Amino acid sequence: MIEASELRAGTAVKLNGEIYSVVSAEYHAGGGQFGGMVFVKVKGLQTKHVKELRFHPDDKLEDVELEHKEMEYLYADGAEFYFMNPDTFEQISLPKEAIGPYERFLQPNMRVPVELFEGTPIRLVFPEAVELKVVSAPPGLREHETATYKSVVLENGLEVLAPQFIKEGDIVKVEVATGKYLERVRREGRKG
Structure with missing residues (x-):
């Protein structure tokens, strides 16, 4: 069993005999006489129907092992x-x-x-960050080598802001949730 306050996107639960995958779960604090509530959007695995449900944070739900x-x-x-x-x-x-x-x-x-x-x-279940190759990058500005960012295009077509020293052919790590540049990936046997 799992409490409603512990629900996260991707959690699978059984409700009324049907298996649902949690799409989103948000906790809203209550005030005064009203306690907090957990607002949950679930999608049925068999029916593909989406439902919006409301639970008290301490309500128990049957979780399903994936x-x-x-x-x-x-x-x-x-x-x-x-x-x-x-x-x-x-x-x-x-x-x-x-x-x-x-x-x-x-x-x-x-x-x-x-x-x-x-x-x-x-x-x-996607990783938090992925490594992608830079396919297009304008030349860097020497006087602003590390303080400013420039726009570069990655192999998947995504455009991100990266430091001035990033050039075509570099492999960079990008945060999946935000699409932001994290770091340049150094490869064995490469200088720079």
Whole structure:
């Protein structure tokens, strides 16, 4: 059992005999005689219906154990994203809604953990940061070498602000949630 106050996006719960995946959960503090409430948006795994529910923070819900499996991203056809189990070569698909903002960071042959319930894919468990190659970067301004940022384009088409010393061909680490530059990745055998 899990308390409503512990619900997070991606948690799977059983409500009225049906399995739901939590899309979002927000706690709102109460005031005076009114206690706090947890507002939860859930999506049915079988029906794909989205519901908005309200719980008291200490309400108990039946949580469901999910299987974690590393899958290899293959391709997308617009509505579905296809992944392959590298051990069995079995292919599964996830709808575009289950991928959400992570879509722009998926690269072919990239291995990402997928959560499954009884063999049905629920969601992608994306890393907090990804490494991408810089494909376009204007020359740096020498007098502002580290204090100012410039706009660079990454291999997935994302445009980020990066320090002046970043150049084409560099590999940079980008935070997935915000799309912000974190650092330049140094490779073995490379100077600079």
